[in-house]
Amino acid sequence: MRPTQALRSGGGDAPLGRHGKYLGSWGNFGGMKQKGIITYTISQNRQNPLAGTAHDAVFNTWRRFSKQVLYFAPPLVAFYYAMSWATERNHYLNSKEGRKEFAGSE
Template sequence: MGGGLDPKHGHWVGTWGDANYFPQKGIASYTLSPNRQRLFPNFWHTAIFNTFRRFRHQVLYVVPPFVVAYSLMDWAIERNEYLNSKAGRAEATD
């Protein structure tokens, strides 16, 4: 895959991947002038309303599992503290 003489034209062509390896034909490319580009069109409007929309659509998927997990963990911590207290040990030995 190294460079070599072009058999058709008889001149050196670079290695594979060089920009001048073979001239490309029939490829159209379009560009936009940097002066015409808007880097952050409607940035603040989009940021605020899009964030609110995404939050509103995802809140019911995220909040209930967290509420259940927090409630379960809170119950487990309170139960553990009770069972390791004087009253809890007395209840467990009965």
């Protein structure tokens, strides 16, 4: 057995890296597994995936709204007042008084 065959065991026909070194199998690229990393898990039936959703939704929505309100509120208010003025002006021009005032200008 060649010495490089021991390094490639479990990799099958895995490609060699750029510098001729075996890259490792899927999920274990780069060689040996690291030591000293501890992971903990909770059983799926013990997890609560919606914990704090309503609370976070309220406060996250308020935070995002308060950051963006100055970008859309002033144009919205200006457009509202412009439309209000235009509606009132249209009602006046189509009333008896408006027709009488501007009757000879057309």
